[in-house]
Amino acid sequence: MSSPLLLLLRGIQSVGLRPTMDAVAHAVRSRWVEAKFADPRRPLRGLPLLRAFLRRIPSPPYSFPPPGPIVATPGPLRAVRQTDGGLECRFAHAVLTITPLAPDAVRVVWRRSAPAGDDLPAPQSPPQDAPQLSLERLTCRVAPEDGRITFLAPDGETVAEEAAPVAWTADGRVLLRWQTPPNAHFYGLGERAAPLDLRGGVYVHWNTDPRTYDPGDDPLYLCVPFLLTLHRDGHQACGLLLENTTRSRFDLGRADPATHVLEVEDEEVAYRFFYGPTVAHILERFTEQTGRHPLFPLWALGYHQCRWSYYPEARVRRLARDFRETHRVPCDGIHLDIHYMDGYRVFTWDRERFPDPARLIADLHAQGFKVVLIVDPGVKADRKYRVFREGLEKGMFCRYPDGKVFIGPVWPGNSAFPDFTDPRVRAWWGDLHRELVEMGVDGFWDDMNEPAVFGEDGATIPAPVRHAGIGEAPGLAPSDGCDHRRAHNVYGLNMACATAEGLARLRPDRRPFVITRSGWTGVQRYAAHWTADNRSDWPSLRQTLPMVLNLGLSGIAFTGSDIGGFEGFATGELFTRWLQMSVFFPFCRAHTYAFSPDQEPWSWGEPYLTVNREFIRLRYRLLPYLYTALWQCARTGLPIVRPLLLDFQDDPAVHSLEDEFLCGDALLVAPVLEEGVTARRVYLPRGVWWDFWTDVRHEGPGWVEAEAPLERIPVYVRAGAVLPTGPEMDYVGQRPWDPLTLHVYPGAEGAAVSLLYEDDGETTAYRRGAYLLHRFTLSGRAGGLDLFWETEGAYDPGPRRVDIVVHGVERGPASVEGAQAAEHLPAARCLRLVGARPGVLRVRW
Numbered sequence: 076m077s078s079p080l081l082l083l084l085r086g087i088q089s090v091g092l093r094p095t096m097d098a099v100a101h102a103v104r105s106r107w108v109e110a111k112f113a114d115p116r117r118p119l120r121g122l123p124l125l126r127a128f129l130r131r132i133p134s135p136p137y138s139f140p141p142p143g144p145i146v147a148t149p150g151p152l153r154a155v156r157q158t159d160g161g162l163e164c165r166f167a168h169a170v171l172t173i174t175p176l177a178p179d180a181v182r183v184v185w186r187r188s189a190p191a192g193d194d195l196p197a198p199q200s201p202p203q204d205a206p207q208l209s210l211e212r213l214t215c216r217v218a219p220e221d222g223r224i225t226f227l228a229p230d231g232e233t234v235a236e237e238a239a240p241v242a243w244t245a246d247g248r249v250l251l252r253w254q255t256p257p258n259a260h261f262y263g264l265g266e267r268a269a270p271l272d273l274r275g276g277v278y279v280h281w282n283t284d285p286r287t288y289d290p291g292d293d294p295l296y297l298c299v300p301f302l303l304t305l306h307r308d309g310h311q312a313c314g315l316l317l318e319n320t321t322r323s324r325f326d327l328g329r330a331d332p333a334t335h336v337l338e339v340e341d342e343e344v345a346y347r348f349f350y351g352p353t354v355a356h357i358l359e360r361f362t363e364q365t366g367r368h369p370l371f372p373l374w375a376l377g378y379h380q381c382r383w384s385y386y387p388e389a390r391v392r393r394l395a396r397d398f399r400e401t402h403r404v405p406c407d408g409i410h411l412d413i414h415y416m417d418g419y420r421v422f423t424w425d426r427e428r429f430p431d432p433a434r435l436i437a438d439l440h441a442q443g444f445k446v447v448l449i450v451d452p453g454v455k456a457d458r459k460y461r462v463f464r465e466g467l468e469k470g471m472f473c474r475y476p477d478g479k480v481f482i483g484p485v486w487p488g489n490s491a492f493p494d495f496t497d498p499r500v501r502a503w504w505g506d507l508h509r510e511l512v513e514m515g516v517d518g519f520w521d522d523m524n525e526p527a528v529f530g531e532d533g534a535t536i537p538a539p540v541r542h543a544g545i546g547e548a549p550g551l552a553p554s555d556g557c558d559h560r561r562a563h564n565v566y567g568l569n570m571a572c573a574t575a576e577g578l579a580r581l582r583p584d585r586r587p588f589v590i591t592r593s594g595w596t597g598v599q600r601y602a603a604h605w606t607a608d609n610r611s612d613w614p615s616l617r618q619t620l621p622m623v624l625n626l627g628l629s630g631i632a633f634t635g636s637d638i639g640g641f642e643g644f645a646t647g648e649l650f651t652r653w654l655q656m657s658v659f660f661p662f663c664r665a666h667t668y669a670f671s672p673d674q675e676p677w678s679w680g681e682p683y684l685t686v687n688r689e690f691i692r693l694r695y696r697l698l699p700y701l702y703t704a705l706w707q708c709a710r711t712g713l714p715i716v717r718p719l720l721l722d723f724q725d726d727p728a729v730h731s732l733e734d735e736f737l738c739g740d741a742l743l744v745a746p747v748l749e750e751g752v753t754a755r756r757v758y759l760p761r762g763v764w765w766d767f768w769t770d771v772r773h774e775g776p777g778w779v780e781a782e783a784p785l786e787r788i789p790v791y792v793r794a795g796a797v798l799p800t801g802p803e804m805d806y807v808g809q810r811p812w813d814p815l816t817l818h819v820y821p822g823a824e825g826a827a828v829s830l831l832y833e834d835d836g837e838t839t840a841y842r843r844g845a846y847l848l849h850r851f852t853l854s855g856r857a858g859g860l861d862l863f864w865e866t867e868g869a870y871d872p873g874p875r876r877v878d879i880v881v882h883g884v885e886r887g888p889a890s891v892e893g894a895q896a897a898e899h900l901p902a903a904r905c906l907r908l909v910g911a912r913p914g915v916l917r918v919r920w
C-alpha cells in the first residue's frame with residue numbers, strides 16, 4: 076500500500092488541493108467519531124476519547140483480521156418444537172429455527188440463547204433422534220449432539236453438510252463451516268474480479284469503491300452473499316444466501332481445501348438454502364425470493380455512449396452529430412457525467428455549460444437519443460443550496476448517535492448523505508427527480524453509492540452513524556434502527572430503489588431505467604449495473620466476462636462494463652475486441668476516465684470504425700432476440716449472459732470455462748480477449764452448432780479452432796433455434812421490426828421451442844396484456860422440416876412482412892407450405908421464405 080504522503084499527492088493530482096484536504100479532515104474525523112461512539116450508549120469524552128483516538132481503529136474492508144477464538148457452539152439439543160411448518164430446536168447455548176420457503180428452499184436462523192441457556196425447562200425425555208424437516212424436495216437433518224445441519228436431496232443423497240457446528244467467537248462473529256465436496260465448484264457472490272469458479276479464494280462482503288481495480292482485487296462495488304455450489308460432476312447443485320447485511324467473509328477453501336467457512340460479523344446468523352439439482356432451477360427459486368429485473372425499456376438495449384464528462388452543450392451536440400451524420404453509428408443513450416452539475420450539486424445544472432438543458436434534450440430526442448444523467452448520493456453541505464436545506468429541515472440525512480448530521484467529502488466537497496434506508500427519505504429523493512424528468516431526462520445513473528467518501532482506500536460513512544434500518548433489502552431487519560455496519564451494504568440498493576420508485580411515480584406510464592454502481596441481494600428489482608472503474612488493458616477485458624457471469628448467477632443480469640475500459644488509454648484493437656463482446660451483453664456502453672482521450676467507435680479511425688459500426692449494427696438487428704432474452708430474464712431470473720454450465724452443468728469441461736458464454740437461449744459467443752490474436756479455440760458442448768457467420772455445421776462436444784480476424788469473433792447458433800432479427804436502424808424505434816426475419820437453424824434432436832416477445836418497448840401497457848409472445852416449435856424430420864408458430868397476447872405490431880431463412884440448406888425444396896415465396900440461395904446454403912404468417916410451415920425436400 077502507498078504511504079500517506081503518496082496518497083496525499085495522488086489525491087491532490089486527481090481531485091485538487093481543497094477536496095484532498097477535506098478528505099484528510101474526514102479521515103481524522105471518522106477516526107475520532109469511531110473512537111467516541113465505540114459504545115454508542117456511553118460516548119467517550121476528554122482524555123479517554125483522546126486515548127481511544129490515538130489507538131488506531133482501522134476501517135473496513137482493508138482490515139479484517141482473522142476471527143478470535145471460539146467462545147460458544149450450540150452444545151447438545153434440549154428441546155424441539157414444530158412451528159408453522161418449520162422447526163425450532165433449542166440447544167444448550169443456541170436456538171435454531173428452520174422455516175420452509177418453498178418445496179426446495181428453507182430459511183435457517185441461529186441465535187445464541189441467554190449465556191446459561193439452562194433456564195430452559197428440561198424436557199421430559201431429551202430428544203435422541205436427529206430432528207428433521209422434510210419438504211417435498213429437500214430434507215434438513217440436525218445433529219442432536221451439536222446442531223450440525225445436513226441437507227439431503229429427495230433420494231437421500233447429501234447435498235450440503237456442516238463440517239463443524241455453528242460457532243460464536245470472542246470478537247463478535249459467527250462462523251458457519253461447511254464441508255467442501257472434492258470436485259466442487261463455487262459461483263455467484265455478486266461482482267468479483269475473480270475467476271468464474273470462485274473456489275480457493277477468499278471474498279469479503281463490504282461494498283467498496285476501489286478507485287480502480289485489477290483482477291484479484293476484492294471486494295468491489297456490489298456484493299451478493301449468494302453462493303452457488305456445483306458438485307458430483309455437476310449432477311448436484313445448491314445455493315446458500317446469507318441474509319446478514321453486516322460485513323462477512325467467505326473462505327472458499329484457501330485455508331483448508333476440504334471446508335469452506337462463512338464468517339459473519341454479527342450476533343445471529345440467517346441464511347436461505349436452495350436445492351437444485353439444476354443451477355437454472357436454483358436461480359429461478361432464488362430470484363423468486365429476492366426479485367428479478369423489471370422489463371427495462373427497449374432502448375436500454377441500444378448502444379450507449381459516455382465519458383467523464385461530455386460538456387459543454389456544444390460538445391454533446393457534436394457527439395450526436397458524429398453518431399447520426401459523420402460516422403453513421405447507431406446509438407440510443409447519451410450519458411452525462413458529473414460535469415453537467417453546478418459545482419457537483421445533485422439535481423442542478425451548470426447553466427454556463429448547459430444554458431437550456433430542456434431544449435438540448437428535446438433536440439436530442441428529435442434525433443432519436445435518450446439522455447441519462449449521473450446522480451451521486453452526496454448532497455453538498457451548502458446552506459444556499461435548496462436540496463441541502465430541505466434535507467436538513469426534514470431530517471433526511473444520516474446522523475451520528477448524538478444527532479449531528481454526518482458530513483463527508485465527495486465531489487461537491489463536504490456533503491451530507493441521505494439515509495435511503497428510511498422510506499420517507501426514499502420518497503423525498505425520488506421526488507427530487509421531478510424537475511429533471513419534466514425536462515425530459517430519460518434515465519438515471521446512480522454512482523458513488525457504496526457509499527464512497529474521499530479519503531483512505533475504502534473510505535465510507537463511519538461505523539457509528541445511524542440508519543433507519545436495512546430498507547428494502549431482504550434479511551434481518553432491525554426494528555429500531557442500526558448503525559452503518561448493518562446498513563452499509565444496502566445503501567446503494569436503497570438509493571436505486573428510491574430512484575426507480577420515484578421515476579415510476581413521476582412517469583407512471585413509462586418504465587424506469589436506472590443504472591447503479593453499488594447494490595446488494597435483490598438490487599436487480601430496481602436497476603441495471605455496470606462493472607465500473609476497471610482499466611483499459613487486456614487483463615481487464617478478460618476479467619470482465621467472469622465478472623458478468625457471476626453477477627448473472629447472483630440475480631443481477633442486466634450488466635456490462637465500460638467498453639474500452641475506464642482508466643488508461645485503450646488502443647483501437649482493445650476497444651474493438653471489447654465492443655465485440657459487449658454487443659452480446661445486456662448493457663452496452665462505452666465510457667472512459669476524465670483524463671483519457673475520447674473512446675468513441677470512430678476514435679481510432681479505420682479499420683476499427685467499420686468493424687465497430689458493423690458490430691453495433693448487428694446488435695440493433697439482434698434486438699428482437701435480445702429483448703426476448705430480457706423478457707425471459709424478467710420472468711424467470713435466468714441471466715441473459717450465461718456461463719455454459721447453466722445449460723450443460725453435467726459436462727465437466729464447462730465448469731470453469733470463462734472465456735466463452737451463451738447469450739440467451741440460442742447463441743454461443745467466444746470473444747477475443749488477447750492482443751494480436753486472429754484465431755482461437757472454442758469449446759462446443761453437446762449438440763449441433765451452426766457457425767453464425769459461415770453456416771458451417773459443427774457437432775459437439777468438442778473443441779474447434781475458429782477464425783477470429785479483427786472484424787469477427789466466433790459466434791455459434793444452437794441447432795433447433797429460431798433466431799428473430801429486425802432491420803438495421805440508427806436507434807430503437809426509428810422503424811418497426813419490418814421485415815422481421817426468423818432465422819431457422821435445423822438439426823436438433825426432437826422438437827425445439829424458441830420464443831419471441833414484443834410490445835411497445837416503452838410503456839407499462841404490456842402489464843395489461845399489450846404484448847405479443849410468439850412461440851416457435853421446430854422439428855426436423857427425414858426430408859423435411861416443420862415449424863409451428865403460435866402467438867399469444869393483444870399487442871399489434873402493425874402490418875409487416877415476416878421472412879424466414881432456413882440455414883444450412885444444400886438444395887432447393889420439393890414443396891413449401893405456409894409462405895408466399897421461396898428461394899434457395901446455394902452459395903449462402905440457405906432457403907429464403909418470404910411472407911410467412913403464424914400457423915404451420917412445412918418444407919419438404
Ligand code: MIG
Pocket residue numbers: 382383412413449522523592607608666667668
Ligand atoms: O470518483 O463520475 O465509476 O463511471 O465516470 C469517480 C465520475 C466517480 C466513478 C464512476 C465512473 C464515473 C466517475 N465516478
